[in-house]
Amino acid sequence: MKISKEEAAEFLRTHERFLLVGHIHPDGDDIGSIVALGNVLEAMGKTVDRVIADPVPERFQFLPSVKSIRTSIPDGASYDALVFTDLSNIERGGGFDFPKVPSLCIDHHVSNTEYTDYLYLRADYAATAEMLAELFLDGGFSLDQEARNALYMGIGTDSGFFKFSNTSAHTLLMASRLVEGGAEPAFITNHLDVTTRVSMEVYRRVLDTLHYACGGKIGLAAMDATSMEMDGENSDYYVSIPRRVEGVEIGVLFKADGPETTRLSIRSRAYANVSELAAHFGGGGHVRAAGCTIQLPMAEAEAAFLAEAEKYI
Numbered sequence: 001m002k003i004s005k006e007e008a009a010e011f012l013r014t015h016e017r018f019l020l021v022g023h024i025h026p027d028g029d030d031i032g033s034i035v036a037l038g039n040v041l042e043a044m045g046k047t048v049d050r051v052i053a054d055p056v057p058e059r060f061q062f063l064p065s066v067k068s069i070r071t072s073i074p075d076g077a078s079y080d081a082l083v084f085t086d087l088s089n090i091e092r093g094g095g096f097d098f099p100k101v102p103s104l105c106i107d108h109h110v111s112n113t114e115y116t117d118y119l120y121l122r123a124d125y126a127a128t129a130e131m132l133a134e135l136f137l138d139g140g141f142s143l144d145q146e147a148r149n150a151l152y153m154g155i156g157t158d159s160g161f162f163k164f165s166n167t168s169a170h171t172l173l174m175a176s177r178l179v180e181g182g183a184e185p186a187f188i189t190n191h192l193d194v195t196t197r198v199s200m201e202v203y204r205r206v207l208d209t210l211h212y213a214c215g216g217k218i219g220l221a222a223m224d225a226t227s228m229e230m231d232g233e234n235s236d237y238y239v240s241i242p243r244r245v246e247g248v249e250i251g252v253l254f255k256a257d258g259p260e261t262t263r264l265s266i267r268s269r270a271y272a273n274v275s276e277l278a279a280h281f282g283g284g285g286h287v288r289a290a291g292c293t294i295q296l297p298m299a300e301a302e303a304a305f306l307a308e309a310e311k312y313i
């Protein structure tokens with residue numbers, strides 16, 4: 001059932017023992033959301049466990065509460081509420097046996113499959129962290145410094161630090177209100193902008209694969225098994241390589257996930273609905289940023305993708 005911001009706030013107020021769940025391959029929005037939500041609930045005297053099935057990438061670990069994020073649900077724990085953040089479908093939850101308690105999803109993916117008892121969805125917001133910032137600031141919740149930084153990080157990463165087309169006046173207003181309350185933009189970007197030597201090497205490897213289709217309107221690049229082993233957890237970073245080339249409308253990054261499986265990160269610049277394109281392959285996401293998995297080796301996955309993607313050009 002879809003609910004309002006006020007009803008979502010009421011759900012948070014009226015439960016006590018929370019299991020918070022983020023998505024596999026966690027990004028800055030998901031991590032920022034789960035950190036901030038946990039801190040806010042703990043400040044209200046509630047108990048919180050945070051679970052994300054995949055490890056948190058190194059560059060987000062400057063937030064101290066990231067250390068509390070587990071990769072599995074602790075044995076024997078009991079909960080009276082389950083909250084999913086930034087999670088468009090239950091498959092992205094990691095395949096756990098989730099407790100049978102009232103569940104809420106707070107999400108901004110237009111492709112959300114409504115898998116929880118309650119869904120607070122704002123597909124017009126750039127980030128789940130933008131939703132939480134509004135919910136907390138308008139709802140009179142108390143936000144500590146780390147929660148403010150975490151939400152600013154979530155809004156910043158999902159909006160390309162206010163460059164992507166999902167950046168609205170409301171996105172900027174939420175960032176502004178967080179900074180007004182103590183969030184530190186330079187502190188956050190100084191942590192996120194650091195590039196490791198390994199990442200630079202992978203950048204070169206991905207750049208070597210860059211090629212084009214549809215008269216240059218589709219840009220394609222790939223992370224093979226070696227690149228994935230070197231820096232697969234930061235694969236989002238490399239999808240910007242095909243996307244930023246002049247004339248490219250759809251940029252796609254193919255990622256080897258075993259010999260028979262290819263994961264795709266898809267981005268568009270101005271008009272192509274890549275959420276729909278990804279849905280054709282069983283995936284989803286946003287209009288300008290989406291993903292899917294194709295059960296084919298990379299070369300065949302590319303052919304299958306191109307046959308469909310050219311319809312969107």
Ligand SMILES: [Mn+2]
Nearest residue numbers: 029086128158
């Ligand atoms: Mn998000």
